[in-house]
Amino acid sequence: MASTRQISADPSARFETHAATREAPWVKWTLIVLALSFFALFLLMPLAAVFAEALRKGWSTYFAALVEPDALAAIRLTLIAAGIAVPLNLIFGVAAAWAIAKFTFRGKHFLITLIDLPFSVSPVVAGLVFVLMFGAHGWFGPWLGENDIKIIFAVPGIVLATVFVTFPFVARELIPLMQAQGREEEEAAIVLGANGWRTFWHVTLPNIRWGLLYGIILCNARAMGEFGAVSVVSGHIRGETNTMPLQVEILYNEYQFAAAFAVASLLALLALATLGVKAWVERRAGGARRAARDGASS
Amino acid sequence: MARTTRVLPGFGLALGLTLTWLSLIVLLPLASVFLKASSLSLPEFWSVVSAPRVAASYRLSFGMSFAAASINAVFGLMLAWCLVRYRFPGKRVVDALVDLPFALPTAVAGISLTALYAKNGWIGQYLEPLGIQIAFKPLGVMVALVFIGLPFVVRTVQPVLEDLDTEHEEAAASLGAGRWQTFRHIILPVLLPALLTGFALAFARAVGEYGSVIFIAGNIPMVSEITPLMIITKLEQYDYVGATAVAEVMLLISFALLFVINGLQAWAAKRTGRDR
Numbered sequence: 001m002a003s004t005r006q007i008s009a010d011p012s013a014r015f016e017t018h019a020a021t022r023e024a025p026w027v028k029w030t031l032i033v034l035a036l037s038f039f040a041l042f043l044l045m046p047l048a049a050v051f052a053e054a055l056r057k058g059w060s061t062y063f064a065a066l067v068e069p070d071a072l073a074a075i076r077l078t079l080i081a082a083g084i085a086v087p088l089n090l091i092f093g094v095a096a097a098w099a100i101a102k103f104t105f106r107g108k109h110f111l112i113t114l115i116d117l118p119f120s121v122s123p124v125v126a127g128l129v130f131v132l133m134f135g136a137h138g139w140f141g142p143w144l145g146e147n148d149i150k151i152i153f154a155v156p157g158i159v160l161a162t163v164f165v166t167f168p169f170v171a172r173e174l175i176p177l178m179q180a181q182g183r184e185e186e187e188a189a190i191v192l193g194a195n196g197w198r199t200f201w202h203v204t205l206p207n208i209r210w211g212l213l214y215g216i217i218l219c220n221a222r223a224m225g226e227f228g229a230v231s232v233v234s235g236h237i238r239g240e241t242n243t244m245p246l247q248v249e250i251l252y253n254e255y256q257f258a259a260a261f262a263v264a265s266l267l268a269l270l271a272l273a274t275l276g277v278k279a280w281v282e283r284r285a286g287g288a289r290r291a292a293r294d295g296a297s298s
Numbered sequence: 299m300a301r302t303t304r305v306l307p308g309f310g311l312a313l314g315l316t317l318t319w320l321s322l323i324v325l326l327p328l329a330s331v332f333l334k335a336s337s338l339s340l341p342e343f344w345s346v347v348s349a350p351r352v353a354a355s356y357r358l359s360f361g362m363s364f365a366a367a368s369i370n371a372v373f374g375l376m377l378a379w380c381l382v383r384y385r386f387p388g389k390r391v392v393d394a395l396v397d398l399p400f401a402l403p404t405a406v407a408g409i410s411l412t413a414l415y416a417k418n419g420w421i422g423q424y425l426e427p428l429g430i431q432i433a434f435k436p437l438g439v440m441v442a443l444v445f446i447g448l449p450f451v452v453r454t455v456q457p458v459l460e461d462l463d464t465e466h467e468e469a470a471a472s473l474g475a476g477r478w479q480t481f482r483h484i485i486l487p488v489l490l491p492a493l494l495t496g497f498a499l500a501f502a503r504a505v506g507e508y509g510s511v512i513f514i515a516g517n518i519p520m521v522s523e524i525t526p527l528m529i530i531t532k533l534e535q536y537d538y539v540g541a542t543a544v545a546e547v548m549l550l551i552s553f554a555l556l557f558v559i560n561g562l563q564a565w566a567a568k569r570t571g572r573d574r
Contacts, residue, residue: 011460015383020471021464027477028384035380036392038373041421042445043398046410049420053413092319099312103304111316113560117324120552120559122506123404124526125545128533129327132334137538139330163323187305196307218400225403227509228526232533245405245509252409252513261413264406271401278401279394 050268054261065251065259066266073239074247074263077155081230081243082223085162089219093170094212098204101178102186112175118167126164127232130157153235158243161229166219173215174208181207210285214278221274225267328549335546338539346543351519352528358436359525363504366443367451371497374451375489381452382459396452399445404509411442412514434516439524442510447500454496458489458570491566498562502555506548 015021022028055062065071096115100108118126132138134151144151151157185207189199205212227245234241236250244263251260335343346352380386381393399407415422415432422433432438462485470480508526515522523531525548532541 010385010389012381012383012385015464016385018464018468020468022383023477031376032380032384032386035373035376036386039377039392039396042441042448043395045414045420046407046445047395047398047402049410049414050406053410088319092316095312095319096316099309099316102306103309103313105313111320113556114320114324115316117328117556120502120506120556121328122508122526122545122548122552124508124529125331125506125548125552128529128541128545129330131533132330132538132542133327135538160323164327167323183306190305190307199306200308221401225401225406227403227405231508232530245403248403248405248409249513257413260409264403264409267403267406271398271403271406274401275394275397278397279390 047268047272050261050264053257054265056261057258061258062262062265065256065262068259070239070242071247071259071263074242074244075266077158077240077242078224078244080155081158081162082220084159085166085223086216086220088163089166090170090212090216092167093174093215096171097174097178097208098200100175101181102183115171116168118164123165123226123228124232126229127161130160130164130233134160152233153237153241155241157233158230158241161233162223162226165226165229166223169219169222170212170215173211173218177208177211178204210281214281214285217274217277217281221271224270331542331545331549334539334542338543343543346540347547351523352525352544354520355523355525355528358439358522359505362436362439362443362524363501366440366447366504367497367501369440369444370447370451370500371493374448374496374500375455375493377448378452378455378459382456397449399447399449404446404507405513407445407510408442408513411445411510412438415441415514433514434518434522436515436522438514438516439511439522442514443504443507446507446510447504450499450503451493451496454492454499454566455489458492458566461570462488488569491562491569495559495562495566498555498559502552502559505551505555 023031099105100112131152134140134144134157136145136152138152151160185203186199189203190196194202224243225245226243227249230243231246231249234243234246236242236246238250242250244267248260248264248267251257251263338346377392377396381389381396412419412433414420415425415438417423417426417431417433419433422431425432430437432441466484467480470484475483506526508524508530511524512527515524515527517523517527525544529541529544529548532538532544
């Protein structure tokens with residue numbers, strides 16, 4: 001019983017059980033060995049090397065590097081930047097998905113393309129645009145200088161750059177999901193007398209919760225890990241405007257390899273946690289989809 | 299356009315919020331690049347963006363991005379094929395870890411790849427006696443770009459492979475076609491738009507990539523400087539106009555690639571939709 005369930009849980013069984021859709025064993029295993037060797041060489045080894053290098057000088061050096069004041073300041077700044085950027089883009093993403101998925105209007109496809117734009121812009125250019133706007137020689141530079149407001153080479157610039165690069169994440173997860181779900185359920189709720197917010201909280205939100213979570217964790221991973229854009233606007237002031245990835249760079253360029261990899265290992269753990277939650281959400285969402293389909297067919 | 303009465307509320311609020319946020323965070327800042335670059339006359343602009351050192355960076359960025367995306371197209375397809383078609387131990391972990399380059403910060407990938415491919419690194423120590431140097435050479439750029447681009451190919455090809463009907467393959471087999479013939483003439487044509495989309499996505503990402511590359515590249519002028527680094531270099535010399543000119547070139551290339559990718563995706567949707 002358990003074994004049949006396991007086979008049916010792996011969709012590749014439908015290919016492997018038919019002579020017409022399977023390859024000779026030597027072909028299969030050659031392909032698997034080649035693909036997995038590539039996978040190990042380009043993905044597993046870089047991941048393993050982070051932890052190996054971090055622990056090369058032992059656990060005490062490792063922990064000393066993490067509680068060092070500049071490292072702690074970098075961790076704090078990374079948490080602040082992500083803590084501002086993710087909620088802002090969450091609100092925007094839900095609003096954008098609501099407008100795009102639940103209503104018809106002209107120029108919708110163009111709007112979706114514009115929302116995706118930050119994904120196709122080089123991170124360095126993303127940082128540069130804010131220097132051009134708010135830097136000392138930028139459009140608002142003189143005015144900001146007169147009023148003693150610092151954006152570039154300060155925390156607001158880092159937050160702005162982070163918001164820019166993480167802009168599309170939540171919206172692009174939610175738009176296709178909410179489009180697929182249609183608007184009948186919400187319309188029914190409205191017709192039955194619920195107001196807009198009630199409808200959103202009790203009808204829409206439960207339907208999109210996995211997609212929302214998925215978008216948030218990807219958005220957060222990028223927000224905490226962004227390097228290029230933040231590097232341009234940060235000014236690299238130790239203990240003040242260094243995020244964790246920038247701290248990694250500084251330590252590395254000072255040949256403090258063990259310390260650089262120690263901070264990097266925290267970011268690698270964050271990446272692994274992100275992938276873990278992502279896989280879990282995908283299985284939950286996939287399971288919900290399967291259940292809905294089975295329910296509909298029976 | 300027939301207009302039905304809107305039952306759902308909140309359209310004005312949601313769209314207004316979307317357009318405001320989009321304009322403030324994305325559109326206005328990007329427009330500032332074009333405004334700033336327009337302070338140069340056309341010949342001045344051209345001399346900045348075609349200077350030998352900048353031109354060398356285009357050759358490196360585009361050449362290595364193309365090579366990396368090609369490698370990813372081959373191995374990404376292979377990996378997607380194995381994940382969809384075969385059962386093997388550890389498959390779920392492999393499937394989850396394919397997205398590692400999306401989740402791992404680029405600076406972390408950069409220093410880790412450099413450590414691996416340096417002369418005394420886990421991989422570099424075996425390549426050194428063969429006379430192959432990767433870290434601090436143009437080849438290092440390619441290695442970093444392969445890392446960054448892999449999930450784009452796997453994740454665009456994989457869903458198409460999963461949705462593929464087996465009927466055509468069974469028909470081909472009953473008509474006496476071998477597996478390779480079937481793959482070549484039945485499966486590959488259906489996969490092609492998705493594979494090209496994945497290639498284009500990996501290429502587009504690679505051209506703009508910065509964090510993972512600068513550590514391993516060595517950044518030697520005319521030899522191993524990527525185009526995004528040219529922007530940084532000009533900024534560090536307070537040459538804002540020069541930096542903006544190069545940024546404008548990169549933005550125009552990004553927009554062109556975005557246009558190509560949208561076309562490819564439309565083609566892929568049409569092809570798989572028709573075959574389903």
